[in-house]
Every structure is written in structure tokens, then in C-alpha cells.
Amino acid sequence: MKALVKRHAKPGLWMEDVPRPTIGINDVLIKVERTGICGTDVHIYNWDAWASKTVPVPMVVGHEFVGRIVEVGSNVTDFHPGELVSGEGHVVCGRCRNCLAGRRHLCADTAGIGVNRPGAFAEYIALPMTNVWHHDESVDHDVASIFDPFGNAVHTALSFPLLGEDVLITGAGPIGCMAAAVARYAGARAVVVTDVNPWRLKLATKLGATRVVDVRSESIADVQKQLGMKEGFDVGLEMSGNPSAFRDMLQNMCHGGKIAMLGIPSEDMAIDWNTVVFNMLTIKGIYGREMYETWYKMTVMLQGGLDISPVITHRFAADDFQQGFDVMLSGESGKVILNWN
Numbered sequence: 001m002k003a004l005v006k007r008h009a010k011p012g013l014w015m016e017d018v019p020r021p022t023i024g025i026n027d028v029l030i031k032v033e034r035t036g037i038c039g040t041d042v043h044i045y046n047w048d049a050w051a052s053k054t055v056p057v058p059m060v061v062g063h064e065f066v067g068r069i070v071e072v073g074s075n076v077t078d079f080h081p082g083e084l085v086s087g088e089g090h091v092v093c094g095r096c097r098n099c100l101a102g103r104r105h106l107c108a109d110t111a112g113i114g115v116n117r118p119g120a121f122a123e124y125i126a127l128p129m130t131n132v133w134h135h136d137e138s139v140d141h142d143v144a145s146i147f148d149p150f151g152n153a154v155h156t157a158l159s160f161p162l163l164g165e166d167v168l169i170t171g172a173g174p175i176g177c178m179a180a181a182v183a184r185y186a187g188a189r190a191v192v193v194t195d196v197n198p199w200r201l202k203l204a205t206k207l208g209a210t211r212v213v214d215v216r217s218e219s220i221a222d223v224q225k226q227l228g229m230k231e232g233f234d235v236g237l238e239m240s241g242n243p244s245a246f247r248d249m250l251q252n253m254c255h256g257g258k259i260a261m262l263g264i265p266s267e268d269m270a271i272d273w274n275t276v277v278f279n280m281l282t283i284k285g286i287y288g289r290e291m292y293e294t295w296y297k298m299t300v301m302l303q304g305g306l307d308i309s310p311v312i313t314h315r316f317a318a319d320d321f322q323q324g325f326d327v328m329l330s331g332e333s334g335k336v337i338l339n340w341n
């Protein structure tokens with residue numbers, strides 16, 4: 001089968017012919033239809049320090065996808081050939097204390113598809129049945145292909161109650177933009193999104209941000225004043241991984257404010273801990289999606305009318321993957337979809 005492979009330990013990806021995966025008795029074989037390019041795939045494409053210490057080569061990359069089941073193992077009774085599905089990209093052990101308690105997103109023995117085990121940028125992917133999510137046939141297939149990052153946005157945004165709250169989102173990448181849409185849907189009052197990239201701030205507006213801030217030319221504190229806010233943001237969603245964005249957020253939270261942190265800083269970062277202590281802030285780290293509460297919430301919010309489709313800005317045939325990575329690298333994109341049909 002055709003697959004996009006990290007073949008060599010150097011920048012680039014290569015479309016190659018590799019063996020089609022075989023399945024065990026508890027597995028499902030899926031024919032991939034569409035995939036989303038993630039920032040993680042760009043790290044692997046660039047072969048940065050994180051990628052070179054994390055990803056063994058060769059590796060079929062990619063983890064955001066939708067497809068149809070073509071074969072199921074003999075133990076699999078809940079899934080059938082022909083069904084429309086995506087996969088949860090974190091394969092967990094199923095046996096540790098957290099897994100047994102149903103907190104599978106907290107498994108300490110998690111493997112990532114397209115990172116530690118063969119991924120989804122391929123004609124076929126095999127997954128344990130416990131990692132398969134059944135889609136409603138009514139879902140838009142491009143949207144279905146990005147349930148993984150949509151899930152990051154939902155998991156983060158719904159970490160704290162949002163009804164009537166003022167929300168600050170730092171980083172208008174695809175995930176920050178989707179989080180803005182989710183925050184509006186969940187009843188937030190102000191949804192203020194920051195970035196340093198005007199193209200991305202425009203995208204955040206399309207997804208429902210009530211105010212966007214280019215922090216190179218405007219301060220969040222001034223925007224608070226303009227909006228008539230007196231005590232700071234109630235909830236912060238850190239989605240940039242940028243230390244100065246996080247420090248800015250800390251300075252603009254209300255006393256007792258709550259921060260959910262998804263962005264991954266590339267190195268250690270110092271913060272003003274006195275602000276955390278004396279303002280009694282709560283900071284919660286977020287990794288992946290809750291299995292499967294986040295998937296359930298995504299599904300019902302879409303059925304209820306939430307529209308995240310404007311975050312998809314580019315579509316290419318899988319063979320034109322290079323164009324997809326180029327547009328991701330330009331910074332002038334939301335989600336980029338590759339079509340494998």
C-alpha cells in the first residue's frame with residue numbers, strides 16, 4: 001500500500017510502497033479516506049530535536065484520519081466492515097491503575113500512532129478495537145478527519161465551566177481557533193484570542209472569537225479595559241506553547257482564575273509564581289483527549305449545530321502532500337486535509 005514514511009533521519013517525508021498492516025483478533029483494519037496534517041507531523045517532517053529523540057525510523061507518520069472499516073478481528077463484535085470511523089491516536093496499556101479506573105487518558109504507558117507505532121498517512125491502518133470511534137454518517141468527512149485536534153480543543157476548553165465566563169485563548173493556531181468556537185458554543189461571554197500572526201487572528205474571528213489581539217501591537221490589559229472587564233479573565237486556555245504568551249495570561253487572570261494548558265513549551269520556562277500563589281490560580285495540564293468522553297462531547301456538539309469547518313483552509317490529494325506541508329510551514333493555514341481516495 002501507499003504510505004507517507006519517515007524513511008531517513010533527516011528533514012522530509014517520502015511516499016512509499018509498504019506492506020499493508022495485518023490485524024490480530026482484537027483489531028480493526030481501516031481504509032483511510034482523509035487525513036489532517038498536525039503540527040506534530042511538521043515537527044517530524046522538519047526532524048527537530050523532539051522528533052529525532054522520539055520517533056524511530058522508518059515510521060509511517062500521521063494520526064488524524066477518517067476512514068471505513070474493511071476487516072475486523074474474530075473477537076470484534078461492535079464494529080463492522082463499511083462503518084465510518086476515526087481512531088483515538090493514543091494506544092494505552094489497559095491494565096494500569098488509571099486505565100482500570102476508566103481514566104485511560106492518564107495511562108503512563110501510552111503509545112502514539114504515527115509517532116511510536118505505524119500511523120494513518122497510509123491507505124490502511126490497523127488499530128485495537130478499543131481505539132476506534134464510530135462516526136455518525138451525517139458528519140462532514142473533512143471534520144471527521146480532524147477529531148483528534150478538535151478533541152484537544154474540546155478537552156482543554158471544557159476543563160472548566162464556561163457559561164457566562166470571560167475566556168482568554170493564547171495562540172490562534174488551528175486548536176486555539178477550534179477552542180474559540182467551542183467556548184462560544186459552551187456559553188462563554190468574551191472569547192478573546194491572541195496571536196502574533198494576523199492571518200491566524202482573522203481565522204479566529206471566523207471561528208467566533210469575540211475579540212482578537214495581536215500582542216505585538218496591543219496589550220491584553222488594554223483590551224480588558226476596552227471590554228469593561230474589571231477583574232481579569234475567568235478561564236485561560238494556553239494554546240501557543242509560547243512562554244511570553246503564558247506569562248501574559250498569568251498577569252491577566254482574575255483571582256481564582258483557572259488555566260488549562262495544552263501548548264507545549266519547547267524548553268523550561270520561568271513564570272512569576274507569586275502571581276499563581278497570591279491570586280490563587282489553578283493550572284491544569286492537558287494531554288490528548290479523554291477516552292471517550294471528549295469524543296462523545298465532540299459528536300453531540302456537532303449534532304447540536306457547532307460548526308468548526310471554517311478551520312479547514314486547504315485540501316490536497318495525498319500525492320501532493322508536499323504542498324500541504326509547505327502551506328503548514330508558511331503559517332498561513334488552518335487545518336490542511338490530505339485526501340487518500
Ligand code: NAD
Nearest residue numbers: 039171173174175194195240241242245263264286287288
Ligand atoms: P500552532 O503552532 O499551529 O499554533 C500556535 C499559535 O501560537 C501560532 O499561530 C503562533 O503564531 C501563536 N503564538 C506564537 N507566539 C505567541 C504569543 N506570544 N502570543 C500568542 N500566540 C502566539 O499549534 P496548534 O496545532 O494549534 O497547537 C497548539 C499548541 O498545542 C501547540 O503548542 C501544540 O504543540 C500543542 N499541542 C498539545 C497537545 C497536547 O496533547 N497537549 C496536542 C496537540 C497540540
Ligand code: ZN
Nearest residue numbers: 093096099107
Ligand atoms: Zn494504562
